[in-house]
Amino acid sequence: MRTIAIIGGGFSGTMTAVNLARFSVAPLEIKIINSKRPFGRGVAYSTTRPEHLLNVAARNMSAFPDHPDHFFEWLRSRSEFDSVSDKELLEMFVPRRIYGDYIRGIASIFLNPVLPGTEVKLGVIDDVATDVVKLDQGRASVKLQSGKKIEAESVLLATGHQPPAGFPSLSPVSHDPRYCADPWANWMDRLPSAGGTILLLGTGLTMVDAVVTLTEMGWCGKIIAISRNGMLPRSHFRGIHYPDFIPENVSEMNLTQLVELVESHCEKLKQMSQNSAIAIDKLRPHTQKLWQNLTTEEKKEFLNNYANLWNVIRHRIAQSIHERVTDQLDNGQLELLRGDIQRLAPQEEGIEVQYRCENGSEKSVRGDLVINCTGPQLRFSTCDVPLYQNLLKRGLIQPDELDMGIKVNENFAVLEADDKVSEILYAIGPLLRGSLWESIAVPELRGQAMRVAQVMLEQEPVKTEDQYVIEYCI
Ligand SMILES: Cc1cc2nc3c(=O)[nH]c(=O)nc-3n(C[C@H](O)[C@H](O)[C@H](O)COP(=O)(O)OP(=O)(O)OC[C@H]3O[C@@H](n4cnc5c(N)ncnc54)[C@H](O)[C@@H]3O)c2cc1C
Known part of the structure; x- marks a missing residue:
């Protein structure tokens, strides 16, 4: 057989x-x-x-x-x-x-x-x-x-x-009970007391899961989430019918032309008071082909310049979940930081996360529990x-x-x-x-x-x- x-x-x-x-x-x-x-x-x-x-x-x-x-x-x-x-x-x-x-x-x-x-x-x-x-x-x-x-x-x-990807100098904290490398592991029984801080490394879908679980559990401490772009995934919405705008000759278009095309439709949707993410959704049936038509250099350019924005627009979350997370932002329990994580250092009180801001300055933030939500390597x-x-x-x-x-x-x-x-x-x-x-x-x-x-x-x-x-x- x-x-x-x-x-x-x-x-x-x-x-x-x-x-x-x-x-x-x-x-x-x-x-x-x-x-x-x-x-x-x-x-x-x-x-x-x-x-x-x-x-x-x-x-x-x-x-x-x-x-x-x-x-x-x-x-x-x-x-x-x-x-x-x-x-x-x-x-x-x-x-x-x-x-x-x-x-x-x-x-x-x-x-x-x-x-x-x-x-x-x-x-x-x-x-x-x-x-x-x-x-x-x-x-x-x-x-x-x-x-x-x-x-x-x-x-x-x-x-x-x-x-998940690690961080430089991770080894001093990798066995520290205050660091959780696997966001799907059971960190719920390691929660700091209500006055404490939980640091979430990453601001994507995994971070969203952690935030809704913390609110569901009624945990009252501070939550700080940090990532390079500091952007929250967008919410799903009720769209409108919008015509397919990918032309027949799409395989002849380079990245610059594609970006111009998509941006022009985003603008058109904005003028119609509609969500510009509709233009990104319309690409879905064509995305694999469009990707395969790009040169390696263009793919790298896309990854460097557009992938972050693409991910927050494309991988949207249910409206009810988005509302829960934005409520936490509005009431100050959740704070989003933008920075490139450099080092994790164990301290007597918590773990210090050092990060570099867009202007090159170095800052740090401390968490009583740090959860790696950065997604796959x-x-x-x-x-x-x-x-x-x-x-x-x-x-x-x-x-x-x-x-x-x-x-x-x-x-x-x-x-x-x-x-x-x-x-x-x-x-x-x-x-x-x-x-x-x-x-x-x-x-x-x-x-x-x-x-x-x-x-x-x-x-x-x-x-x-x-x-x-x-x-x-x-
Ligand atoms: C948190 C989260 C939420 C998501 N929500 C949605 C959603 O709502 N809708 C949607 O369409 N997509 C969603 N996705 C996308 C998701 O990736 C896919 O839907 C799908 O689950 C991927 O399945 P997979 O089998 O390819 O990979 P996985 O789910 O990663 O499964 C791979 C399995 O292989 C095992 N494995 C790996 N290597 C080995 C090995 N060497 N030997 C033995 N076993 C091994 C792993 O342990 C795992 O069990 C979500 C993803 C995540 C992470």
């Missing part, structure tokens, strides 16, 4: 396994190797806190690109939404833990099949994959931390986000992950041109160090950020999970990847 090994059991790995089971017409064994986060939930959907909401409306969170209403229909089967109208439910930002239940529920149908005659075996192994070695006759062996090995004909890397080749380092050493993968992840071809087959297309290794998900830019959220990942399953089964795609990119996710 053919075996496919999937490294990573978050959304991407789990949904690829489900699609393999859906589409396979021959006996197949699927082995998911997953560690750290609960199988099926990954980082995003393993939270148990009810105040952590999805940042995409229910109508755009189906796990299946070929069944766009699947999540909505699944929600309809839950009694807690009985009193919510269809219209409201479609636009709802439901708790992320419920989304985790959804994915786990889908997977359980295939883990414990009830239909007779199922020839697909799906199993989950709780272990860390540390290496992949090519064997003869188109097979590979996945080495696990426990010392076990899994042999397979195809191996999918669905390992998700890279671990962006430089792939220096990432301290044994699996990636071993694959790089063996030449089985190569970093993309921006060193944000790895290179794949249009079928998600990995490109080896000599540009040869791997016959064994595939990759999807956040590992492809440098290649595709938009490769982190469900509206992209569900398409990737279905497409790569069909590729590994050597089946023709049902639809093209472009059609899987759902319009936009206001």
Whole structure:
């Protein structure tokens, strides 16, 4: 029987396994190797806190690109939404833990099949994959931390986000109980007394999660969040219908022309008293193509000059969450600082964070508890992950041109160090950020999970990847 090994059991790995089971017409064994986060939930959907909401409306969170209403229909089967109208439910930002239940529920149908005659075996192994070695006759062996090995004909890397970036001079605080390197770990039982200060390093979505949890817990101390841009993610809003403005000849446009085009539409929307983020949303179905058309220099320029603004506009949060955070800003409990974090130094009273301001001056701020909310490390080749380092050493993968992840071809087959297309290794998900830019959220990942399953089964795609990119996710 053919075996496919999937490294990573978050959304991407789990949904690829489900699609393999859906589409396979021959006996197949699927082995998911997953560690750290609960199988099926990954980082995003393993939270148990009810105040952590999805940042995409229910109508755009189906796990299946070929069944766009699947999540909505699944929600309809839950009694807690009985009193919510269809219209409201479609636009709802439901708790992320419920989304985790959804994915786990889908997977359980295939883990414990009830239909007779199922020839697909799906199993989950709780272990860390540390290496992949090519064997003869188109097979590979996945080495696990426990010392076990899994042999397979195809191996999918669905390992998700890279671990969070550290800071210079982190070592003096890395084992300090007042420093929390993993924002998803249980820091709630380490809260300082009400007169204390919590420092959040980063001002993005992870910081927002921490702030809403602190307010939910009724913690009354001071919260200071610091990042290079000091910008809060924007809020979702009810948009208007706006025509698609990407011209036919878009592949001939350079970055400057694209920026001018988008800025002109932002201006037009402002004059209509509308939110200019609508112009960014209209790019969504085209973003991967636009990104791939840019030169490496243009991509670097985008990362340096526009990515911060892009991220706060594109990765918006539910209005109710935005209101909670801005209330905390208004009442002074939360303060946002702008600065480049330089050093973390343990002191007798708290941890001191030294940062450089835009004008070059150095300042410091002290926290009784410091939580790293900076998000995943962006430089792939220096990432301290044994699996990636071993694959790089063996030449089985190569970093993309921006060193944000790895290179794949249009079928998600990995490109080896000599540009040869791997016959064994595939990759999807956040590992492809440098290649595709938009490769982190469900509206992209569900398409990737279905497409790569069909590729590994050597089946023709049902639809093209472009059609899987759902319009936009206001
Ligand atoms: C806090 C948060 C909220 C989000 N909210 C939304 C949202 O509302 N809507 C949306 O569309 N997107 C959201 N996202 C984006 C999210 O990244 C995707 O939706 C999706 O969950 C990514 O899934 P993944 O499987 O690719 O990665 P992950 O969820 O990171 O899963 C990867 C899994 O692989 C495991 N793993 C990694 N390496 C190994 C190894 N070597 N051996 C064994 N196991 C390994 C990891 O431990 C993890 O369990 C959110 C992301 C975060 C972080």
